[in-house]
Amino acid sequence: MRSELRYQESIRNIYADYVKPIIKSSRGLFGTITIVVMILMATVGPEVVPLDLEPHPENMWCIPSLQHLFGCDYLGRDLFAMIIHGSREVFLIPFLASLIGVLIGVVLGLLGGFIGGLSRRIITALTDIWLTIPSFPAIFIMAYAFPKSYLTMVMILAVFSWPGLTRSIISEVSSLKTRDYVEAAVNLSLGRSHILFREILPHLMPYIAYNLGALYVGNMTSLIGIIFLGVAPLNVTNWGYILNTMIYTYRALLIPQATPAILIILILLIYVKLGVVYFAQSLEEVFNPRLRVYE
Amino acid sequence: MSFLIKNIFLRTVIIRILYALITIMISATITFFLIRNMPGDIIYALASQLAEELRIPLDEARKIVMQLYYGIDINKPQWLQYLEYIENLFRGNLGYSTYFKRPVTQVIGRFLGWTVFTLSIGISLAFAIGILIGMVAGFRRGTKLDSLITATSSILTSIPGYIIALLLYLFLSARLGLFPAQGAFSPNVEPGFNLPFIADVFYHAALPIITYVLMTFSGWALLIRSNVAKILEEDFLKYAEARGLTKMRITTSYIGKNSILPLVPLLAIRIGGMVGGSALIESIFAYPGMGYYLSLALSIRDYGLLQGIFFIMTLLTIAGVLIVEIITPLLDPRIRKEVRG
Numbered sequence: 001m002r003s004e005l006r007y008q009e010s011i012r013n014i015y016a017d018y019v020k021p022i023i024k025s026s027r028g029l030f031g032t033i034t035i036v037v038m039i040l041m042a043t044v045g046p047e048v049v050p051l052d053l054e055p056h057p058e059n060m061w062c063i064p065s066l067q068h069l070f071g072c073d074y075l076g077r078d079l080f081a082m083i084i085h086g087s088r089e090v091f092l093i094p095f096l097a098s099l100i101g102v103l104i105g106v107v108l109g110l111l112g113g114f115i116g117g118l119s120r121r122i123i124t125a126l127t128d129i130w131l132t133i134p135s136f137p138a139i140f141i142m143a144y145a146f147p148k149s150y151l152t153m154v155m156i157l158a159v160f161s162w163p164g165l166t167r168s169i170i171s172e173v174s175s176l177k178t179r180d181y182v183e184a185a186v187n188l189s190l191g192r193s194h195i196l197f198r199e200i201l202p203h204l205m206p207y208i209a210y211n212l213g214a215l216y217v218g219n220m221t222s223l224i225g226i227i228f229l230g231v232a233p234l235n236v237t238n239w240g241y242i243l244n245t246m247i248y249t250y251r252a253l254l255i256p257q258a259t260p261a262i263l264i265i266l267i268l269l270i271y272v273k274l275g276v277v278y279f280a281q282s283l284e285e286v287f288n289p290r291l292r293v294y295e
Numbered sequence: 296m297s298f299l300i301k302n303i304f305l306r307t308v309i310i311r312i313l314y315a316l317i318t319i320m321i322s323a324t325i326t327f328f329l330i331r332n333m334p335g336d337i338i339y340a341l342a343s344q345l346a347e348e349l350r351i352p353l354d355e356a357r358k359i360v361m362q363l364y365y366g367i368d369i370n371k372p373q374w375l376q377y378l379e380y381i382e383n384l385f386r387g388n389l390g391y392s393t394y395f396k397r398p399v400t401q402v403i404g405r406f407l408g409w410t411v412f413t414l415s416i417g418i419s420l421a422f423a424i425g426i427l428i429g430m431v432a433g434f435r436r437g438t439k440l441d442s443l444i445t446a447t448s449s450i451l452t453s454i455p456g457y458i459i460a461l462l463l464y465l466f467l468s469a470r471l472g473l474f475p476a477q478g479a480f481s482p483n484v485e486p487g488f489n490l491p492f493i494a495d496v497f498y499h500a501a502l503p504i505i506t507y508v509l510m511t512f513s514g515w516a517l518l519i520r521s522n523v524a525k526i527l528e529e530d531f532l533k534y535a536e537a538r539g540l541t542k543m544r545i546t547t548s549y550i551g552k553n554s555i556l557p558l559v560p561l562l563a564i565r566i567g568g569m570v571g572g573s574a575l576i577e578s579i580f581a582y583p584g585m586g587y588y589l590s591l592a593l594s595i596r597d598y599g600l601l602q603g604i605f606f607i608m609t610l611l612t613i614a615g616v617l618i619v620e621i622i623t624p625l626l627d628p629r630i631r632k633e634v635r636g
Contacts, residue, residue: 129318131564132616134571134608137589138325141605144593145329164564221455225575228457229590247461253469262465266458274453 034275101161213280425515
C-alpha cells in the first residue's frame with residue numbers, strides 16, 4: 001500500500017518536473033509532437049509504408065492527393081514513401097554524431113574548466129583553432145574521400161560537433177567553481193567526483209540539453225546539404241539526394257508542376273528543424289526553471 | 296613565450312597570429328592526407344592517359360602526375376613529401392587544376408572576389424539590420440511588436456540557409472523572373488568601372504546577399520534584444536537619466552555600445568560558418584564564387600582545385616577572425632585600459 005503510494009507520487013513528481021513544463025508551453029508541445037512524429041517515421045514508418053522505386057511515367061510530378069500524400073517525383077514515384085524510408089538515415093546519423101560531439105564537449109569542457117591552468121589553456125586553444133576550420137567544406141570533402149558507411153558519416157560529423165559546447169562549458173564551470181556552495185563542498189573535502197557529478201554537472205544540464213538539440217539540427221542540415229551538393233548518399237531515399245536529383249538532374253526549379261514537390265520537402269525540413277529546436281529549448285527550461293515563462 | 300610580452304594588446308595579436316598559423320597547418324595536413332585517400336580513379340585516369348601519350352610505364356606516369364598536379368614527389372619518404380607540400384603552400388603554390396589546365400591560384404584568383412564581395416556585404420548588412428531590429432524589440436519589450444519580432448526571428452534562425460536560398464530562387468528567380476538565374480554579371484555589359492556594370496553586378500549578387508542577410512540577421516536581433524533587456528535594468532542607466540543626459544546619448548553610448556560589444560567575438564565565429572556555408576548558397580544561385588567551384592571541383596574530380604579552395608576558405612575564415620579579434624580591444628575601452636596598464 002505504502003510503496004504503491006510512493007510509486008504514484010514519484011510518477012506525479014516526474015510529471016510535474018519534466019513532462020508538464022514541456023507540454024504546458026506551446027513551443028514545447030509543438031516540439032514534443034515533432035519528436036514523436038520523427039521517431040514514428042524512422043522506426044515503424046519504413047515497416048508500414050511500402051517503397052516502390054519503379055518509375056511510373058504517368059504519375060510524373062503528380063500533385064498531392066489521398067493516394068500520393070506528398071505527390072510524386074520526376075519518375076512518378078511516391079514522395080511520401082521515399083521520405084519515410086529516407087528518414088532513418090537522415091534522423092539517425094546526425095543524432096549519433098551529436099551525441100558523440102556532446103560527450104567530447106562535456107569531457108573536454110569539464111577538464112578545461114574544472115582543472116584549469118595548463119589544461120584549460122590547451123583546450124581553449126584547441127577549440128579556438130577548431131572553430132576557424134570551415135566545417136561544412138571539410139565535412140563535404142571528408143565525406144567524399146572516406147569509404148561510405150554509417151560509421152564514417154557519424155564520425156565525420158562528430159569531429160566537428162564539439163568545440164562550441166566545450167567553450168561554453170569551460171566558461172560556465174570556471175564561474176561555477178567560485179560559487180559558495182562549490183567552495184563549501186571543496187572545504188568539506190567531498191571529493192572531486194562528488195563535486196563534478198553532484199554539484200557541477202546538474203548546472204550544466206540546460207547547456208547540454210540545448211546544445212544537443214542545436215547540434216542535432218545543425219548536423220542534419222549538414223548531412224542533407226552535402227548530399228544535396230553531390231556527395232553520394234548511403235540510400236537513394238536520403239532527402240538530400242531526392243532534392244539533388246530533383247533540382248540538378250531534372251531541373252525541377254524551372255518546371256511549374258514540380259513546385260508542390262519541392263515545397264513539401266523544404267517545408268518538411270523546416271518543420272523538423274523548428275520542432276527539434278523548440279523541444280531543445282523546452283528541455284533547457286526543464287533543467288533551468290528560471291527560464292520558464294508560463295508560470 | 297606569451298608571458299614575456301607585457302602589452303596585452305600586442306600579446307593578443309601575437310597569440311592570434313600563432314593560432315592562425317596552427318590552424319593553417321592543421322587544415323593543410325588534413326588536405327594532404329585526404330588527397331592520398333581520395334578514390335584513386337582520377338590519378339589513375341590521368342596517369343594512364345599520360346602513360347599512353349608518352350609511352351612510359353604506368354608507375355612512372357603516376358609519379359609524374361603526383362609531382363605535376365599536387366607537387367608531391369612519391370619517391371621520397373612520406374614525411375619529406377609532407378614537408379615539401381607545406382613548403383609549397385607557403386610559397387603560394389596550391390597545385391594544378393586538372394580541369395582548367397592552369398595553376399590553382401590562377402583559377403581561384405578569378406572567382407575569389409565574388410565570394411568576398413557578397414559575403415562581406417551580406418555579413419555586415421545582416422549585423423546592422425539585426426542590431427536595429429533587436430534594439431527596437433528590446434526597447435519595446437512585452438509589446439506586440441516585440442513578440443512579433445521575437446517569434447519571426449526564432450523561426451528564421453531555424454531555417455537552414457540553403458532552404459532560404461532555394462525558396463528565394465524558386466519564387467523570385469524561376470517563377471517570377473525578377474532576378475537573374477546565374478552568373479555574376481550579364482554577358483552583354485562591359486566589365487569595368489562604369490555604372491551599368493556596377494548596377495548589373497549588384498543585381499546578380501542580390502539574391503545571394505539577401506540569403507546571407509535572412510540567414511543571420513535574426514540571430515543577431517535575438518541576442519541584441521536580450522542584451523538590451525538586461526542593460527535596461529542596470530543602475531547606471533538611472534544615474535545617466537538623473538544626470539539629465541539626452542535620450543539619444545543614453546541610447547547610443549550607454550545602451551548601444553554595451554549591447555553590441557559582446558557580440559563582436561561571436562561575429563568571428565559566425566564568419567567561419569558563413570564562408571563554409573557559401574558553398575551551398577553559391578551553387579544554388581549558380582553564382583561563380585569559391586563555393587560554387589568547390590562543388591564543381593568535386594563533381595569533375597578536380598582534386599587540386601578542391602584542395603586549393605578548401606585552403607583558401609580556411610585562410611578567409613582566419614583572416615575574418617583575426618580582423619575581428621584585433622579590432623575588439625580597439626572598440627572596447629575595458630580591454631584598452633588593460634593594454635595601457
